[in-house]
Amino acid sequence: MVLGVFVALGVWQVQRKAWKEALIARVDARVHAAPVALPPDAKLGPEVEYLRVGVSGVYDGAATALVRAATERGTGYWTMTPLRLDGGRLVWINRGFVPAGTTAAQAGATAPEGTVSVVGLLRLPEPGGSILQSNQPQADRWYSRDVAALAQKRGLGPVTPAFVDAQQEQAAQPSASALKPVPGLTQVRFPNSHLSYALTWFSMAALSLVALVFVWRRA
Template sequence: MALVVFAALGVWQVQRLHWKHALIARVDARIHAAPVALPADAALANASVSDPRTRDLEYLRVKLSGVYQGSATALVRAATDLGTGYWTMTPLRMDDGRQVWINRGFVPEGTSPAVAAATAPETRVAVSGLLRFTEPGGSLLQANRPQDDRWYSRDVAGLAAARRLGAVVPAFVDVQVEQAAQNPASALKPVPGLTQVHFPDNHLMYALTWFALAALSAFGLVYIWRRA
């Protein structure tokens, strides 16, 4: 019985390996493709990587334009290759009237929301970047605390409620390129383009482990049979 179970688990991990490699290839092609218009809100509602109807929207490269609402800027805890600090989340009122949260990039520890807000251009901006799904509730270790303006995840609905924005697009955009007719004179500028696209790929190791256990089980059965 154990031999069959271990072998089946090994085959399953091989299947998962092929699925994961296909996923990585699709996402890699997506993030290097020409940017497209931001999908409709209905297409993004309840979007999830586990839902085959919406998973291909994650990391979609999009383009949009509008005017930042700099005074509504919020800071979300971040750990990056540049160190610990914050993501600068600023809502953008798009040309079509929709509001969408934009992750304008990383600012270092000690930056205040007011200082981060001052970095947002006041003129119309054109943005291209990667579409991301909302992160409700908080991080694995800490819950968001809207009452204290402490954010540990990019929860677009929670941020919008805290800033009294009304309806927002149920997703956010990680900026890659931001273009404005006039940029603020602020010495601080959020660092964009730090999106980490990483998928754990341990399926080969798991498959080898299960097949090794199946082989040991087979050896044990042969040994017991010969002893009998």
């Protein structure tokens, strides 16, 4: 019984290793690819996450929200601003990192006027909050990029069920604000320890087998 459990866990980790390696290869290929159009809402799922897309529209800077972030630059916030695309579709853009102490109004003032073109990585929503803290919409405190809840809080109506982590932003009328969100900080490195986990479980299985043989011989 115990031997079978250890073997099953080892096999599962081998399968997870294959899945993780496929994910890493897919993401690595996508983050350096030429940008493509934003897929329709109906096709937004795990199979298109980290797809490099290009979108164009007008920011609603006044609707900007801040989401807690911990990055290589320290703790602060992601600057989430909705972008109204040329066809009327609304999509949230993570314009980048701003330091702790920044207000939503200050971050919103950094949004350019007029038409803006954004290239970035397509990401799926993060409903509810982080592992440690739940979002608090009533207090406008956000710990995850829950696009539906953000849109509801801002009274925006239907939004694309995904967001874009900006890598590049081009605007004819850049903001005069001295504050500039830092884009391009998407985490695209994934830990892959499944081989060591698999070896651990298989070792446990081998030790269990040795113990069973020892008990049987003693008997």
